[in-house]
Amino acid sequence: MAKSLSARNIVKHYGGVVALSDGNLDVHTGEVVALIGANGSGKSTMSKVINGVVVLDAGQLLLDDKPVNFSSPQAAKNMGIATVFQELSLIPQMTVAENIWLTREPMTGFGTVNRSAIKEKTEQLLSLFRGTYKTELRPDDTVGSLPPDEKQLIEILKAISFNPWMVILDEATASLDSRQVERLFELIGDWKGTDKAIVFISHRMEEIFRIADKYSVLRNGKTVGAGDMKDINDKELVKLMIEKESVFSFSRADSKNDKKDKPICLEVKDLQTDSLHGVSFSVHEGELVGIGGLRGQGQRDLLLSLFGDIPYSGVISIFGNAIKLRHPRDAMKRGLALIPGDRAREGLLYIRSILENLILPSWAQYGFPLRIGKAKKDAEQAGASLNLKMAGLAEPVSSLSGGNAQKVVLGKWLMRRPRLLLLDDPTKGVDVGTKAEFYTLLTRLCSEGKTILFYSSTDEELVGMCDRVLVLYDGIIRTELSGASLTKENLIAASLGASNEGAV
Amino acid sequence: MKRFSIPPPVAALILAIVLFLLSGFLPNSYGSDVKVALSQATNILRLSVFLGVIAAGQTLVIISGFEGIDLSAGSIVTLTAILTYVMVKGENNMVLLAIFVSLVVGAFIGLLNGAGITFLKISPFVMTLGMSGVVTGAIIILNHGNVSGKVAPIMTRLIARPISPRIPIPGAIVIWLIFGVLMWLLLERTTFGKNLFAIGVNRVTAKLSGVNVTGMNLATYSLAGLLAGFGGFLLVGNTGVVLIQLGQPFLFPSIAAVAVGGTLLSGGKGSYWGSMAGAIVLTLITSLLTTMQMPDSVRRMVLGGTLLILISIYGRQQALRQ
Numbered sequence: 001m002a003k004s005l006s007a008r009n010i011v012k013h014y015g016g017v018v019a020l021s022d023g024n025l026d027v028h029t030g031e032v033v034a035l036i037g038a039n040g041s042g043k044s045t046m047s048k049v050i051n052g053v054v055v056l057d058a059g060q061l062l063l064d065d066k067p068v069n070f071s072s073p074q075a076a077k078n079m080g081i082a083t084v085f086q087e088l089s090l091i092p093q094m095t096v097a098e099n100i101w102l103t104r105e106p107m108t109g110f111g112t113v114n115r116s117a118i119k120e121k122t123e124q125l126l127s128l129f130r131g132t133y134k135t136e137l138r139p140d141d142t143v144g145s146l147p148p149d150e151k152q153l154i155e156i157l158k159a160i161s162f163n164p165w166m167v168i169l170d171e172a173t174a175s176l177d178s179r180q181v182e183r184l185f186e187l188i189g190d191w192k193g194t195d196k197a198i199v200f201i202s203h204r205m206e207e208i209f210r211i212a213d214k215y216s217v218l219r220n221g222k223t224v225g226a227g228d229m230k231d232i233n234d235k236e237l238v239k240l241m242i243e244k245e246s247v248f249s250f251s252r253a254d255s256k257n258d259k260k261d262k263p264i265c266l267e268v269k270d271l272q273t274d275s276l277h278g279v280s281f282s283v284h285e286g287e288l289v290g291i292g293g294l295r296g297q298g299q300r301d302l303l304l305s306l307f308g309d310i311p312y313s314g315v316i317s318i319f320g321n322a323i324k325l326r327h328p329r330d331a332m333k334r335g336l337a338l339i340p341g342d343r344a345r346e347g348l349l350y351i352r353s354i355l356e357n358l359i360l361p362s363w364a365q366y367g368f369p370l371r372i373g374k375a376k377k378d379a380e381q382a383g384a385s386l387n388l389k390m391a392g393l394a395e396p397v398s399s400l401s402g403g404n405a406q407k408v409v410l411g412k413w414l415m416r417r418p419r420l421l422l423l424d425d426p427t428k429g430v431d432v433g434t435k436a437e438f439y440t441l442l443t444r445l446c447s448e449g450k451t452i453l454f455y456s457s458t459d460e461e462l463v464g465m466c467d468r469v470l471v472l473y474d475g476i477i478r479t480e481l482s483g484a485s486l487t488k489e490n491l492i493a494a495s496l497g498a499s500n501e502g503a504v
Numbered sequence: 505m506k507r508f509s510i511p512p513p514v515a516a517l518i519l520a521i522v523l524f525l526l527s528g529f530l531p532n533s534y535g536s537d538v539k540v541a542l543s544q545a546t547n548i549l550r551l552s553v554f555l556g557v558i559a560a561g562q563t564l565v566i567i568s569g570f571e572g573i574d575l576s577a578g579s580i581v582t583l584t585a586i587l588t589y590v591m592v593k594g595e596n597n598m599v600l601l602a603i604f605v606s607l608v609v610g611a612f613i614g615l616l617n618g619a620g621i622t623f624l625k626i627s628p629f630v631m632t633l634g635m636s637g638v639v640t641g642a643i644i645i646l647n648h649g650n651v652s653g654k655v656a657p658i659m660t661r662l663i664a665r666p667i668s669p670r671i672p673i674p675g676a677i678v679i680w681l682i683f684g685v686l687m688w689l690l691l692e693r694t695t696f697g698k699n700l701f702a703i704g705v706n707r708v709t710a711k712l713s714g715v716n717v718t719g720m721n722l723a724t725y726s727l728a729g730l731l732a733g734f735g736g737f738l739l740v741g742n743t744g745v746v747l748i749q750l751g752q753p754f755l756f757p758s759i760a761a762v763a764v765g766g767t768l769l770s771g772g773k774g775s776y777w778g779s780m781a782g783a784i785v786l787t788l789i790t791s792l793l794t795t796m797q798m799p800d801s802v803r804r805m806v807l808g809g810t811l812l813i814l815i816s817i818y819g820r821q822q823a824l825r826q
Contacts, residue, residue, distance in 0.1 A: 309712060329714045338712060346712055349705040351773055360702055361713040369693035412713070 001195060003064055003165050004028045005050065005081070010059035012045050012221075019045040023059070024223040025199070025216050029165060032188060032198040034208045034229070037218035038241050038459065038492055043201050046218065047168050050199070051083040052076035082164035084156050084172045092144030097122040099143050100158045125157040128187060132180045148175045156184065166197040173202055174296070185211050203294045205234050205496045217241055238493045262286050263319065265420055265451040266306070271314035273301045277475040279314075283420075283453060288446045290466030291455040293495045298475040299455040300341060303422045306453070307331045307338040318420070332361065334420075337413035339406075341424035341455075347409040348397050355379050355393040358412045382411040387437060403434030410441075421445065423454045427461065439465060459495075463488050473497045512766020512818055516781035519814075520788050524548070527792050546673060548788050553676040554742065556783035558735040558751070559758040560687055561614075561728030563779045565628065566762050567691075568724045569704035569771020575632040576617060577732040577758055579639035580610050581751025584736030586643060586651055589746045594654035606733040613639060614729020618722040636755075643748060655744045663741035676742060680780075687776035700724060704772030757786050760807075764814050785810075 010023035020042045027033050037043045048054040050061065052070030061068050063079060070076040073083075090099045097118045106117040122139035134147060143151060152175045159167055173181050188198055188211060200212055208215070209229065216226040217240040225240045262285040271279040276298045283289050291299050305312035308325030315322050318334045325331050328338070340346035349357055358379040359366070366375050379393055386407045390400060397405055406426065413421065423442075427435045442465065446452055456462050462469045468482040471494040479494035481487075510518070524545060527533050534541040558577055565572040584606035591605060592598045613635060620631040662675045691697040702710040703720050711717050735754075740746055763769055764785055765778025789810060793803040 307712070327714075327716065328712055329716065332714045340712055345706070346708050349702055349709055349772070352701060352705055356698060356701070360698070360710075360715075363695040363698045366695075368695075369689055370695070370698070372693070 002029050003080075003195075003197070004062075005166060005197070006062040006065075007046070007050055008060045008062065010046065010049055010061075011057045012042075012049060012054060013057055018221055020049070020056075020218075021221040022223060023049070023218065023221065024226070025050065026214075026226070027166060027197045027199055029195045029197045030192050031213045032192065032200050032211055033214045033216060034212035035199055035201045035216055035218065036208065036237060036241065040457070041218040041241070042221040043218055044170065045221075047083065047170050047199065047201060050076070051081055051168055053083075077162055077164070080162070080165040081168070082159040082162045082166070083168040083170065084152075084159045085170060088151050088155055090143045090151060090154060090158075093142065095140050095142055096126070096137065096146075096154055097139035099154060100125065100161050121161075125161055128157065129153050129180065129183055132177075132183050149177055149180060152176055153180065160191075165195065166199070167191065168199040168201070170201045171203070173204065173207060181207070203496055205237070208237075209234065234493070234496075238489060238496070242488055242492060260284060264317075265319060266453070267315075267317040267320075268306070269315040269317075271302070271305060271312055271316070273298075273305050273310060273312045275301045275475050276305070276312070279472075279475070279477055281470055281477060281480075283451055285419075285451050286446055286449050287467050288442065288452045288454060288465060290462035290469035291453065291472060292459070292462050292469045292481075292491055293472035293478075295457060297472040299472055300424060301475075302472070303338060303341075303424050303453070303455060306422055307336060309338075332416070335418050336420050336422065337416060337418035338422045339409055339413065339424060339426045341428070343402070343406055343409060343429070348405060350398045351396055353394050354383070354388075354390055354397055354400070354408060357397050357408050358382055358393075358415060361412055362416055378415060379411075382415045383407075386411050386414070386441075401431070403430045406430050406434065406438075410438075418450070420451045420453070423452065423456075425455055425457050427456065427458065459488050459491050463491060471495055511778075512764075513775060513778035513781045515817075516764050516766070516778065516785050516814070520781065520785045523785075523788055523792065527795070530792075530796060533795060543672065546677070548791055549677050549784065550674045550742075551791065552780075552784045552787040553680040554735060554739045555754055555757055555761060555787055556680055556780050557683060557738055558732060558754045559761040559779045559783050560683070560776060561731035561735075562758045563687075563762050563765075563767060563774060563776050564700065564724050564731070565728045566759075566767055566769060567700055567704045567771055567774050568721065570707065570721075571628050572704075572724075572771060573628050573632060573759065574614075574617065574725070574728045574732070575629065575755065576613060576635040576639060577632075577728070577735075578752040578755035579636045579643070580613055580729055580732035581736040581739060581754060582746075582748065583613075583639055583643050583751075584610055584733040585740035585743075585750050586647065586653075586736075586746050588737050588740050589653040589655060590651060592653065592656045592659070594656055596656045596658045599656050599658055603734075603737055606737040607730050608733075610733020610736070611726045611730035614726040614732075615722060617729065618725030621725065622718055622721045640748075640752075647748075651746055653746075655740060659741035660744065663738060664744075676738065679738070684776060684780055691776060696720075696723070701772055704768075706772075757783075760811050761786055764811065766818055 005027045007023060007025040010020050012020040023042060023046050025033070025035065025046060035043050035046060045054065049056050052073045052075050055071065061070065068079065100122055101118050106114045108114045119139050126137055126139065133150060135150065137150060143154060152172060156172060173184065176184065191198060202208055212229050214227065215229055215232065215237065217224050217237065219241055264282050265285040267282040269280045279302060291302065293299060301310065304310045306316060308328050308331040316325060317323070323330065323334065344350065349360070355376060359375050363370065376393060383390065388407045388411065389404050397408055400408065427438055430438070442452060454466060463486055468480060469486055469491060470477045471479040471481065471491065473495065478497060481490055481494065528535060528541065534544050558581055561577055562574055565574045587609060588602040588606055591602045617632050617635050620626045621628050663679070664674060664676065666672045667675050667678055691700070699710065699715045699720055702713065702715055703717050707717050736751060739750065761782035762774070762779045764782030765775065765780070767774025767778055786807070789807055790803060793806055
């Protein structure tokens with residue numbers, strides 16, 4: 001039986017932030033639609049609108065050309081729409097079978113859970129991926145003990161256990177290995193034949209071109225293109241995803257060629273962690289080097305291992321000395337500083353004062369008993385140089401706005417006069433004015449001879465500010481962009497692993 | 505609504521003073537005799553010292569966060585009190601050695617606590633509760649239930665007696681004041697103190713700011729054990745006798761004193777001044793109820809109720825926290 005779902009002119013705001021301003025999507029049974037867009041373009045919001053997780057602000061959802069309203073995820077499920085979530089929704093302490101059938105457990109006549117029926121049905125589902133499991137996966141296994149890829153498979157099985165007519169796969173392949181992806185694609189082929197519709201969200205171009213029949217491209221919350229996959233190639237898709245003009249103007253550090261003559265500040269050889277698979281590069285003193293790529297390709301691991309926070313293998317040399325970093329202190333002693341990606345959880349002590357936050361990494365310099373007067377003076381100075389707006393040093397950091405709180409994080413490291421700054425998406429959740437201040441500051445720091453390694457999820461920042469950008473993909477540096485090749489188009493293409501042509 | 509904020513230590517102290525003044529109206533209290541009133545106040549302060557010192561270690565582990573608590577404090581107090589009693593045997597020249605042993609034994613037990621919590625990832629509650637059992641058992645084995653020993657005269661002189669015949673203030677109170685200043689220095693004027701608050705608020709931030717969280721955890725529990733050990737030494741100097749249950753009655757009041765003093769039980773915020781004030785409030789209420797000849801059951805109910813009321817008031821003031 002042919003069914004269809006259409007989303008028309010969907011608008012969704014989160015507070016003052018527009019996530020979707022004009023989202024459109026058409027899905028029919030028997031086809032795979034790829035939903036494509038850069039970071040923050042609204043893909044996830046779109047999928048949440050059609051599976052009822054968020055309620056749309058304006059626009060219309062049509063099921064078989066009749067208007068519908070999904071007030072909850074349950075309502076969407078009842079209409080036969082299932083979602084495989086990117087953030088896993090399984091309960092680690094429960095077994096595979098319990099997770100899959102949670103709230104829909106088959107019952108016996110006595111009102112108790114029919115365990116043998118559950119087991120049998122689960123075995124049937126598990127057999128779909130039989131042969132691709134790394135462990136002997138059984139219905140009674142506890143989910144928490146499974147590797148990430150098998151959790152993802154359970155998530156997929158859970159979604160199809162509803163027997164939906166439409167399945168939304170939100171980055172479902174990101175943690176699967178190639179055999180599992182193959183098997184999933186075979187299954188998707190079967191599902192198409194049995195009158196199911198699939199919405200496929202992925203960042204991997206080759207997967208999109210293999211499996212999708214149609215595409216729909218989002219850019220800044222707007223659907224900017226849709227059509228048949230056979231009428232388009234990867235270059236054209238990337239072009240659709242890119243915005244023409246950028247909101248910010250950047251002032252790059254002048255005369256960037258002479259930096260190659262400067263000594264090498266940081267050299268990394270074959271760095272490996274759980275999500276990095278052999279990364280090598282070097283950075284000269286005074287360079288502003290960007291780290292690009294989609295979220296979760298190993299950028300975080302790269303910065304954390306350089307700062308000694310997570311175990312790694314490989315060689316890290318700072319100013320020519322190979323060192324083993326076991327703790328952030330080791331890195332701090334060599335003049336490194338890290339502005340972490342999650343300000344609240346990793347960068348600040350929210351209920352403590354601004355003073356204590358600013359001096360936290362530096363207390364040891366203030367002797368015993370601590371010279372609080374000197375600390376206050378230094379903190380005042382650091383605050384003033386960053387134009388930090390505060391009621392007083394004794395106020396808790398929780399009283400500051402996002403931008404000012406981020407200045408405290410930056411300030412606490414600048415007070416130590418670091419030689420190499422590692423920045424993990426420092427402008428996330430920061431207002432426009434403060435962003436502009438940050439850009440000026442980073443350029444100034446580089447011209448003063450400081451070296452900066454800078455990950456950003458905003459492509460404009462990387463293109464506008466950096467001397468070079470290393471693009472990470474699946475835990476390796478897939479491409480390095482610099483000079484004329486450093487364009488937004490090349491950056492996005494490289495992020496998606498589309499082709500290596502942008503490389504120098 | 506927002507700006508009614510007296511710091512908890514001050515609030516607790518005011519409460520103590522008001523309660524004490526009100527107690528003058530009780531039938532068998534000091535009435536209008538200022539001299540009796542003063543000596544009664546001094547006595548209550550003297551009794552607060554032991555709870556206050558035992559609450560010092562508790563303050564540190566509670567500030568260190570991560571569900572920090574030390575349930576072994578009571579048994580450490582008993583152990584070091586007995587050790588002191590047995591070692592000194594009435595000899596003044598053994599006192600320094602006894603202090604030293606008390607501190608080292610306390611610190612060692614604390615270190616074991618810290619190691620279990622840090623390396624074996626046992627929750628502080630379970631780890632220190634278990635340790636309390638182990639230490640209590642060890643005390644029973646070591647003594648077979650009877651102990652022979654004696655407190656040295658110099659201990660009684662310094663701890664239990666007034667500092668001079670003219671000034672009727674017991675030595676214990678002076679020791680406590682000095683102790684309080686040292687605790688303030690430790691918490692507010694050392695890198696250790698600053699890092700302690702940091703790990704209490706957020707261990708990820710602390711580590712990424714260069715704080716050695718593992719080392720801090722070990723040091724904090726060791727220090728808590730050491731302070732409990734010191735508490736045992738002081739306590740036996742006051743009582744002059746030991747019993748198997750000497751320290752245990754101080755355990756829950758030591759946690760309550762920290763809470764009454766406004767230290768966040770979730771960690772990261774607090775002061776030793778607060779715990780001192782808390783110790784005074786709790787000791788005062790207990791002794792008032794005893795003066796009123798209330799049965800033990802009523803004393804417990806009043807104490808528990810007071811705690812709940814105080815902490816719920818602080819809870820309202822902490823609305824800024826999130």
